[in-house]
Amino acid sequence: MAFMAAAATAPSSSSSPLQLHKHAAARRSAPALLLRRPRSRSHRNHLVCSLDATKQAVQEERPAAVNGVAGRTDCYGVFCTTYDLRAVGARWRTDWCKRDEETKTWKKVVSVAVSGAAGMISNHLLFKLASGQVFGPDQPIALKLLGSSQRSFQKLEGVAMELEDSLYPLLREVSIGIDPYEVFQDVEWALLIGAKPRGPGMERADLLNINGHIFAQQGKALNAVASRNVKVLVVGNPCNTNALICLKNAPDIPSKNFHALTRLDENRAKCQLALKASVFYDKISNMTIWGNHSTTQVPDFVNARIDGKPARQVIRDTKWLHEEFTKTVQKRGGELIQKRGRSSAPSTAVSIVDAIRSLVTPTPEGDWFSSGVYTNGNPYGIAEDIVFSMPCRSKGDGDYELVTDVTIDDFLWERIKKSEAELLAEKRCVGHLIGEGEEELCEVTEDTMLPGEQ
Numbered sequence: 001m002a003f004m005a006a007a008a009t010a011p012s013s014s015s016s017p018l019q020l021h022k023h024a025a026a027r028r029s030a031p032a033l034l035l036r037r038p039r040s041r042s043h044r045n046h047l048v049c050s051l052d053a054t055k056q057a058v059q060e061e062r063p064a065a066v067n068g069v070a071g072r073t074d075c076y077g078v079f080c081t082t083y084d085l086r087a088v089g090a091r092w093r094t095d096w097c098k099r100d101e102e103t104k105t106w107k108k109v110v111s112v113a114v115s116g117a118a119g120m121i122s123n124h125l126l127f128k129l130a131s132g133q134v135f136g137p138d139q140p141i142a143l144k145l146l147g148s149s150q151r152s153f154q155k156l157e158g159v160a161m162e163l164e165d166s167l168y169p170l171l172r173e174v175s176i177g178i179d180p181y182e183v184f185q186d187v188e189w190a191l192l193i194g195a196k197p198r199g200p201g202m203e204r205a206d207l208l209n210i211n212g213h214i215f216a217q218q219g220k221a222l223n224a225v226a227s228r229n230v231k232v233l234v235v236g237n238p239c240n241t242n243a244l245i246c247l248k249n250a251p252d253i254p255s256k257n258f259h260a261l262t263r264l265d266e267n268r269a270k271c272q273l274a275l276k277a278s279v280f281y282d283k284i285s286n287m288t289i290w291g292n293h294s295t296t297q298v299p300d301f302v303n304a305r306i307d308g309k310p311a312r313q314v315i316r317d318t319k320w321l322h323e324e325f326t327k328t329v330q331k332r333g334g335e336l337i338q339k340r341g342r343s344s345a346p347s348t349a350v351s352i353v354d355a356i357r358s359l360v361t362p363t364p365e366g367d368w369f370s371s372g373v374y375t376n377g378n379p380y381g382i383a384e385d386i387v388f389s390m391p392c393r394s395k396g397d398g399d400y401e402l403v404t405d406v407t408i409d410d411f412l413w414e415r416i417k418k419s420e421a422e423l424l425a426e427k428r429c430v431g432h433l434i435g436e437g438e439e440e441l442c443e444v445t446e447d448t449m450l451p452g453e454q
């Protein structure tokens with residue numbers, strides 16, 4: 001347990017209602033921070049009850065060199081302390097506080113790792129996670145933030161401070177680090193967003209290799225230290241093949257637990273159908289993105305429904321469906337970057353929220369959602385042993401099943417095969433990272449990165 005308090009020290013004052021643990025600086029190669037705070041739906045009561053004791057304890061226990069003093073330290077102010085709520089409850093002196101503690105019941109904290117935590121997408125996502133929008137308003141959460149290098153550490157500190165200042169009742173723990181073997185310890189969710197952007201002149205094949213190494217290492221780390229049922233959502237591009245690399249390097253974790261994010265594409269496709277049909281987008285359902293998160297993706301208007309009716313019955317413009325719809329969805333990120341000057345981070349963060357919520361809440365009757373998942377006995381005849389976006393349904397237990405009642409006509413199948421061929425080619429490029437050959441055999445030459453996501 002790299003980040004957790006290793007040794008409980010005695011409370012700083014015998015009359016203190018708080019049991020305060022100084023965070024043991026248990027780091028190996030990487031620095032780490034830990035924030036644990038008393039938080040609850042009624043956390044403001046806790047804070048009122050405990051404020052004086054907290055101040056006193058923090059003052060007495062705080063290590064000498066913290067709060068911006070030159071030189072590196074492992075903890076910063078309140079990040080260095082752990083409060084034991086049970087001890088607080090046991091020692092409350094006033095009836096009001098006692099009553100508050102006795103009536104409280106807590107779900108077990110869910111532990112979520114986020115890589116690329118100082119990046120643009122995380123800048124939106126972390127605050128949604130901490131607010132309860134993702135796992136629910138009664139689900140406490142621990143956030144484990146992974147950065148890429150010593151240089152990123154200071155940025156992660158800044159992110160942790162912003163989270164702290166946001167006073168989220170559900171946010172119980174924030175730890176930061178740059179060693180995935182430490183950050184992924186016991187995590188139940190791993191949101192792998194961090195990746196290198198494609199530099200000037202860099203081929204897609206180069207990116208596959210560079211980012212592939214990141215996801216191979218992170219897969220190994222998850223395999224070694226994460227919860228045995230960790231759910232992994234890969235966002236960093238090229239996300240399908242990165243997810244494949246990650247799962248191949250984590251043989252002790254079920255392959256079914258790995259996802260590549262294609263939910264942004266699904267949301268964009270729903271938006272375009274809604275615009276074309278002049279309906280609000282909550283009327284669009286059964287939207288599938290087939291294949292790769294690239295320009296070979298296949299947004300499926302054949303099975304999509306608008307207000308419960310097949311989309312093709314509502315949108316009679318076949319030329320638009322065949323020729324414009326897919327292109328518009330693919331180019332959405334590029335158009336956005338031209339207008340806004342930056343890539344689509346807020347809507348990507350929202351789509352990550354949607355992707356997770358689709359797994360932790362039951363799918364509405366008759367509907368489904370898209371996710372890039374491992375092909376292992378799929379009912380559609382798509383090549384096995386790749387990560388391919390397909391229609392899924394969930395009971396809300398974190399797991400999913402593939403949807404079988406879909407129609408795949410010639411139009412869809414021809415395009416699905418192209419995306420499949422691309423993913424098989426990407427797989428050959430990363431054979432050296434998935435235990436399938438020492439030498440790279442890479443024939444990916446076409447640039448199929450989605451515009452706006454480099």
Ligand SMILES: NC(=O)c1ccc[n+]([C@@H]2O[C@H](COP(=O)([O-])OP(=O)(O)OC[C@H]3O[C@@H](n4cnc5c(N)ncnc54)[C@H](O)[C@@H]3O)[C@@H](O)[C@H]2O)c1
Binds near residue numbers: 121147196239453
């Ligand atoms: N799947 C999708 O739908 C989708 C949509 C948008 C963006 N993306 C991809 O998501 C990724 C992140 O996008 P962003 O806009 O947040 O980028 P960003 O450059 O703002 O942030 C990326 C962060 O990742 C960090 N990082 C790099 N290597 C890392 C490593 N090994 N471990 C941990 N962190 C590391 C960087 O330091 C940086 O802070 C990119 O690869 C982008 O192409 C995917």
